[in-house]
Amino acid sequence: MNWALPKRRAAAPPSNGHIIQMRAIRKVYDTGKIQVEALRGIDFEVCRGEFVAVVGPSGSGKSTLLNLLGCLDTPSGGDYLLGGEPVAGLDKDRLADVRNRRVGFVFQNFNLLPQLTALENVEMPMLFGGIGRKERRRRAVEGLEKVGLGDRIDHRPTELSGGQMQRVAIARALAMEPDILLADEPTGNLDTSSGTDVLSLLEELWNQGSTLIVVTHDTAMARRANRVIEIRDGLVVDDQRTSTARDSAASSDGTAN
Ligand SMILES: Nc1ncnc2c1ncn2[C@@H]1O[C@H](COP(=O)(O)OP(=O)(O)OP(=O)(O)O)[C@@H](O)[C@H]1O
Ligand SMILES: [Mg+2]
Numbered sequence: 001m002n003w004a005l006p007k008r009r010a011a012a013p014p015s016n017g018h019i020i021q022m023r024a025i026r027k028v029y030d031t032g033k034i035q036v037e038a039l040r041g042i043d044f045e046v047c048r049g050e051f052v053a054v055v056g057p058s059g060s061g062k063s064t065l066l067n068l069l070g071c072l073d074t075p076s077g078g079d080y081l082l083g084g085e086p087v088a089g090l091d092k093d094r095l096a097d098v099r100n101r102r103v104g105f106v107f108q109n110f111n112l113l114p115q116l117t118a119l120e121n122v123e124m125p126m127l128f129g130g131i132g133r134k135e136r137r138r139r140a141v142e143g144l145e146k147v148g149l150g151d152r153i154d155h156r157p158t159e160l161s162g163g164q165m166q167r168v169a170i171a172r173a174l175a176m177e178p179d180i181l182l183a184d185e186p187t188g189n190l191d192t193s194s195g196t197d198v199l200s201l202l203e204e205l206w207n208q209g210s211t212l213i214v215v216t217h218d219t220a221m222a223r224r225a226n227r228v229i230e231i232r233d234g235l236v237v238d239d240q241r242t243s244t245a246r247d248s249a250a251s252s253d254g255t256a257n
Contacts, residue, residue: 018081019179019211020046020069025078025088027064027234038064040234042078046180046213051206053225054215061234062215063184069213070182071099083179100129104173106183110165112157112172118144119153122172129176143171147201163194170201174210181205183214187221199224 027039038061046052054062067073068080071087074095080088087098112121122140131139144153147167157165166186173181183202187195195218203224206212214221222228223242230238 017047018045019048019083020044020213021079021081022069023079025065025068025080026076027061027068027073028076038234039068039075042234042236044229044236046211048179048211049206049209050227051203051212051225052214053222053228054213054231055217055222055228056231056237060231062231064234065231066182066184066213066215069180070103070105071095072105100125100176102179104170104176104178104181106166106169106173106181106186108185108188110157110162110169110189112165112168114157117154117156118149118160118168118171121157121168122175125172125175139175140171143175144168146174147171161194162190163197166190166194166198167201170198170205174205180211180213183212183216185215185217187216187218196220 022042022044025039025042025044026037029036029038042065044065054065056062064073068075069082071082071090074090075088078088079086082098083102085098085102087095090098112118113124116124119137119140122143123136126136126139141150141153144150147170149164149167149171152160152164152168155164157168160168170181170186173183181202186202187198190198199218199221202212202214202221212225214225216222225242227239227241229236229240
């Protein structure tokens with residue numbers, strides 16, 4: 001007899017759809033002489049598929065927050081779940097492992113290795129991620145094609161424009177298929193036209209389902225995001241879903257937020 005089996009569903013996202021959950025996060029920098037309390041109790045949650053712009057004055061704690069979100073640094077207090085995994089208390093090695101698996105990072109100054117080609121730069125995280133040579137190369141070529149640089153794979157950073165360098169950096173950030181893409185002022189060093197290209201690329205990634213958190217002074221960027229949070233003096237003082245919001249990303253996985 002041919003039993004009709006119930007259809008298997010794809011693995012369910014966490015019931016609340018949150019990829020990021022921060023509670024009472026604090027960060028104190030101890031420089032020896034003085035202590036700077038850069039974050040003073042951040043509660044912050046992000047659903048899968050959101051595009052969050054983080055804004056606020058210089059020195060308010062935006063980069064500090066992004067570095068903690070991206071597991072580049074550890075908080076002085078509070079709890080942080082990334083993809084449901086507690087990461088606040090991890091040591092450096094375990095933190096690096098989580099970072100490599102779950103996070104893609106894009107910096108204002110691109111942070112490409114100057115002696116390597118575009119292709120080799122994009123391959124870098126996969127090398128650390130233990131991905132074999134052939135597969136690394138295949139994914140790196142595909143990634144560079146995706147950001148519109150299929151014809152620049154053998155160029156070194158000095159042979160690329162700023163906008164192109166940032167697109168290489170985005171391809172590198174996506175190489176390990178991260179859960180979240182974090183960017184700190186990704187258009188800060190670019191002219192208007194290259195900045196617009198990078199913004200369009202980020203928006204396209206978002207439309208394809210990526211979760212983005214972008215620190216920015218760029219009002220065009222903040223307008224495109226579906227959510228803007230404002231940091232002042234180490235605290236979240238505003239959190240708005242904007243009118244341009246896509247139907248909440250969370251609803252695409254059947255969860256409310
Ligand atoms: N490594 C560090 N050691 C000591 N203090 C630091 C360190 N990094 C940042 N700070 C301090 O922490 C506070 C927050 O800095 P942060 O870099 O997060 O600000 P920001 O909002 O990113 O500013 P900007 O818009 O200028 O980039 C500032 O007062 C800064 O001086
Ligand atoms: Mg900063």
